[in-house]
Each structure stands twice: as structure tokens, then as C-alpha cells.
Amino acid sequence: MASSPNGAASFTVLVADDNEVAQRLCKRVLEKAGYGVLIAADGLQAVDIALAQKPAMILMDVAMPGIDGLEAMRRIKAEVPAMPIVIASAHSMASDRERFLAAGADNVLSKPFRLADLISIVEQLAQARST
């Protein structure tokens, strides 16, 4: 937000997660790192916000009420194919990771995660975008 130290506020991350604790954690960590954060509490909301506000990337949970994260991703990618979407799921078996990448995810973040991993994934995408 405004407190962003490196003026990267223009790089906004949409955090789509039905778990409030996870929402707060991500929001706290990413804002601290200087990114803008949008929150969606379910899949439909995520699609709406993603298409309306065009965040720089999306951090997407899978197990959400309504449409799940993968369906939301499919719908968003259908509209904005270049939108980077990172799946952040507690479904963290090896097969799950493959499944998510095959579904079109740009990256996968297994829950629970180290804060540094979250920041590093977002940073990579931010840098890729800035170059």
C-alpha cells in the first residue's frame, strides 16, 4: 500500500482463499513486502475481481466454496491468458502439484508455506513482469 518501501505498489496480488487466517497472513506478508493485495473469499469472487481489477497476479486457493480455485483459474485464463496464477493449496501431494500445473497454473505453493517462499514466488513474477 502506501507504506510500500520500494514503490512497487503497482504490483497487485489477488489473494483468493476462503480461510480468513490465510487471507490475513498473506495480506500481512505481501503488503509488508511492498505489494498491493486484493482479497477474494471464494472462486466466483476471485473471477470477478480478477477480471474487473486486473491484478498483476493471483494467489489462488483450491478448496473453496462455490467454484473451486481450478475452475476460477480456468475462467480467468480464458479471459486473460497472460494472467499469472499461483495455486496455493493444502492439497500438497506430488500428484497435486502436477495436476495444478497441468491445469494451467504458473506456479504452485504448498500450504503450509515458509513466508520467504511466498515472497520469492511473488518477486519472481514481479521481476518477470518488470523486465
Next chain:
Amino acid sequence: MGQGSAFGTRILVRRATPFAAIAAIFAVQALADAQPVLAFPLYLTVVLLVSMQQDTVESLAVATAAAVAVLLAPLAAGAGPADVATAILLGAVLFGVALGLGALSRRSRATASEAHRRLEELAEAEQKLRTTLDSAGVGLALADLDGRFLQVNPALAAILGRDRDGLTGTSLVDVTAEVDRPAMVDAMRMIRHGDVARWEGQVMQLRPDGAEVPAALFIAMLPGAAGEKMLLVQASDATANRRADALRECAAAVRQVIASSPGLEPAMPELLAAFRENLGWHEAHYWSSRTEALTAGDELAARAWQAGVLAAEVGAGRSAVGVPVIDTGDVVGVIELSSRTSKRLSDDEVSMLSRAGVEIGQFIRRTETAQALRRSEADHRAIFERSPIGIARIGGDGELLEANPSLLLMLEHDVDTMRSSAWPDMMRAYDQAASRAGKPTFLAGITDGSCVQVRAATGAGRWLWLQLTATSIPDSTGRPEHVLLMIEDVTAVRETSDKLAEALEAQRAAIANLEKLDTTKSEFLSIVSHEFRTALTGIQGFSELIRDGGLEPDELRAYGGYIFNDADRVNRLIGDMLDLDRMESGRMTMRATDVDINDILMEAIARASTSTVTVEFKSDLDARLPIVSGDRDRLIQVVSNLVNNAVKYSPEGGMVTLTSRVEGKYALISVTDTGIGIPAEEIGHVFERFRRVRSGAAQSIPGTGLGLTIVKQIVEMHGGKIWVESAVGHGSSFHFTIPLAPEGAAALQLRHG
């Protein structure tokens, strides 16, 4: 000549004698000067004698002489007319006597000469007969009624080997060989009694040297001259006949043996005996191989084998013949006959033996074929009799012709029951099974090896599965004559296969169950790990933030709260899972005590009210609800779970109502909310683990997903039931029952007393 003149002299003397006698009488009369009357008897005597003996002329001459003599004397003496008349009268008497007697004697003489002539003729006839008898080739004899020979012709004597004189007085029975003697005695008796007029037969005659000769005898009763009866015996040497008979008999015996014997082996001794006994050979041997004969040094047999025709050797002390046994042109054996005497073979015997050889050859061929056939039939019979498979022969009209022991044993029927009822039933079953299988019925079209399985009851009432295999057997014209039916008891196989199929089905179900269980377990694991990781995400993330420091005190407090809540959630999750596991595995024990359900309901309302302000609580409790027997803590768990759910899924301003009442032998408790309700497609699954309703407004409602599963387990452990009624947008009603304690009524009274 001399004899002739003597004969003439004798006649002269005889003729002169009467005249001399008359002259003498006349002389004596004249000398004595006697009256002629006195001399008359003398004259008369002479005339009488002559008339009786001499012919008429002679006797008349003598009578005339006598009459002259009688007349002469009176005339010479010049006697008176009376004397002359007397003399004339006397003379006339003499003459008359001579005349009468002459006629008389003439007649008697004629009769006598006739008789004489007859006698002579008879003698001549007898002579002729005797000559005929003597020269006849056939033996002839006359015998008395006891069979003693009166006359025997040379031929008969020759046949009997005795001289004619020796035979006279010998009896027919005496000259008969021992063997035929009874028959002879019998024959004599029959003829004597007039039972038969004549008797014919062939008997062995016994010669003095002990040899026996076959003779054909003909005996007939003859009327004798003096009224007594005699026997005419005609005999002929039947040796030649005998020989022919022997050949015939031998051939007949051979045929008899061939016709009655099952094979060469038993037949051969009898055949050899037939040759020996009928044809008078001393030894008979059968060579069944040429090599054998050669090895034995029997060249005759080998020669007969080689030539294919009869071979004979006749020596002084030994005769032998080799008769080839011929089967369709090939010599298959040689019968060798030998004799210790010189024995000539007649043409008849040769041809008879040759024929016999051919017949025996044909017989060998027949018996070999028949034996092969018999063996084959015996094999089939043995199969039929001893086969463990049931076999039946069915006639063209479907009637049971024959059933083997295995079949009767298998079906526990005797053959009559089998024929009258069991088989017709089985045939119907066959037809039904065949038509189901699209095969022709038993009689409509018997096809080879057509096979069906049918159910059939045994005589003892057991039910069997039978496999019927029908094969039609054609007659000589190729039309199906009967059907061979093989019947196997496949009950065990069927039952085993049925059991196997059942077992297989059960196994398949078990596998499916296991797979389902496995899938459920994987899903469960996946869900559980997801739940844990979700909870840990907050715990790990916020604890990392705290660890890294630099946080405001209120931030710290908030993050500590998140960590605590998630840790608590993880703890509850673990507790629920362990509870469920214990309940499902039956390891959870209930501590049953008297429980007042109404108390629990009131406490639950009180507890929920303190933590929830958005929902209103209402209770409708039956004050007369009896005490139940149960685990108080677990029942509290059930009620609070249901109340918490009701609160969670109720919107702000919603109402949660708790009711209790008696329903038969149960306490019925209901927790009703005015919440979002459960969709129809979800309502059947609400009690399944992790089946949280996530759709629509329920999405954000937290829970372990195990609560209702645990609730259901607890209710069922108490012997109760739980169910749910719901309408989306109107709310849900969870109902459960807990059985009343048996002493519930008393306890109720106690409580209210």
C-alpha cells in the same frame, strides 16, 4: 441092358402069375372034382388081387380066364343046366368084380400118380430155390421163431464167417455183436409177438474170431407149410455202407462241432476226435503253423501245407494223411491223421476230408471274425456294465430299453421304476432344457453328442444335476435305431461351480468394498491432511512472523489468537478422529448411568446462549420424559454438536428449538433451526465424514466435518436412531431417539415424587 431085360422078365412073371394061379385052382378043382362053387372064392381072390394091382385089360383077362375055368368044369362033366347056370353066374360075378375093381383101381392109380407128379414138381421147385439160395449174393436164412437158423445160404455163412452146418441151430442173437444184442433180442420179441411183421436194421455181427461185421438185416415172418411159422432172415454185408455212413457221420460231426463251438481252440480236440472215431484213425494232430510242422520233422504235413491239397502216405505199418485247412485259398493249418495199420483211402474219404478242410478253414475265419466281434461286444458290455457313467439305451419311440448299474445306482431306482416313471420324467426335462437351449427335442431330432443338463430326483428323493449326452446309433440302413444316452451326475460340479460363483461374487464384492474402503481411506487421508495443513498454514505463518519480531503488541495478540484457534482446531480434529476411530472399531466403552435428557438440553441452551447472541433459543421439553440409561458425556456431545451446527447454519435472528417427548419406548429429541437448510442431493450424505455442506451460504461455516458422523455413532451406540428433515431456505430438523431405561417409569416417579 442087363437091367432092362431083368425088368422085362419081372413084368412078364408078374403078368403070368394070375393065370398060373387060375390054372392051378382049376387043376385042383378038376382033380378033386369039386363043385365050382367051392373053387369060386379062390378065383374071386385072384381076380380081386389082379384088379386092384393091374390095369383093366389085364384084370379083365384074368377074370375071363377065371370065368372060363368056372364054366369049363360043368361043361366038361356034362352037368345039368342048373350047374351050368350057376357056373355062368359065378363067371359073371368074377367078370363084374374085375370090371368094377379095374375102374376103381384105375381111378386110384390116377390120383396116386398125380400126387407123385406134384411131389416131383415140388422137389424140383425146392431144388431150384435151394440153388437160388445157394447162389444168391445176399445172405438168406430160415429160422424158427426163436431165431434159431434152420437153413442158411453160403452167402450168409460167409458174412457171418461160419460154416452152414455150424450155423444150424445157432440163434440170430448169438451171432450178433454184444453191442447190438439187446436190439436184436428186442426185434425178435416184437416179431414173435406179431407187433411187427418185419424188422429191418443194421447190426454188428460177431464172427467166431471176434471180428465184428456190420450187416443190414431184414427179418420177416413166413407162414410155414404145416401152419407153424418161420422167419426169413436176409442179411447183407454193410461194411461199404458202414464206411459211407462213417464218412457221412464224420462230416456231420465236423459240422456239428463247427456249428456249436465258439472258437477253434475248443473245437479242435472235438474235430480231431471226430476224425479218429468215425474214420478209424489212431491219431490226429493239428498243425497251426508250417514252421511248427517242419520243425517237428513232419514232412507230410509240410507237403500238404505247401500243395494246398490232401497228401497221403500209405505204408505197411503206418498210414497217414495230411488234410490242409483252407481259408479263402490260403492254407491256415493242416490236420494230420495217422494209423498204425495200412489204410487205403477211398475216393469218398479223400473228398470228404478235403471238404472238411475247407469247412474248418471257413469256420476258423468265421470264429475269428466272431471272436473279434464278441471281444468288441464284450468290451462294450463291460463298459456298459462297469462304467462309472450312467448309460441307457433308448428306443426309437423314447422307451427305455436298458439301463446300466451305474445309472440305477446314481438315480436310486430299480429298472422298472426307471422305465415307467423316472426316464419319462427325465426325457421331459431333457426336452425342456433342449428347447431352452434351442436344441431339438429328444425324439424330434436326435443329434450326436447333444448335451444338456437337467435336474432329476432320485428314488430316495435327492435332487441331482445330470448331464445328458445323447448319441444316436444307426441301424444297418443308417436310420437312427436307438439312442445311447450317457448320464453324468454333475451335481457336485454344479454345486461347486455355484459355490465358486458365489464365492467369486463375494470376493468381488469384498474387493470392491476394499477398493471403496481404500478410496475412502485415501480420500479421508487427503481430506484430513488438507484440514491439518490449512490449520497449520496459519499457525506456521503467524508463528514465523512472531519469531522474526518487529511486531506491534496488538499485532502479536491478534496473531497469537489465530495461532491458538488453529491449534485448537487441529486438536479438535485429532480428538474427533480418534473418537470416531474408537467408535467404529468398537473400542469405545460407554459409561452408562441414569441420564435426564431434559437437563442436558437445558444446559446446552444455556451454554450456547452465552456464546451466541445472534440466535434465539427455544425449548419444548416433555416434563414427564423418563430417565434414560446412557453415557452422559457422550449424550452432551451429541446435543451440543447438533446445537452448534444449528447455530452455525442459522442466519442472524434465526431460532433454534429443542424439543423432547416420549415416543413409544424411546425418548425423541429434536433440534430444529430456521437456517439455510440442506439441499436434497446432500441430505443423504450429511452423516458421512467430511461431508460438510459447502455450497451456497454454508461455505464459510467452519467445522471438522466429523461432528455429525460422531453424533450418529453415539446415538447408534445407545440403540437409538438419528435422521434429518430439511428444506433449503427454511431450516433443518435433526431428530434422534434414545431408548428409555427399563426402570425409567419408576425413576420418573422418583424424580417427581
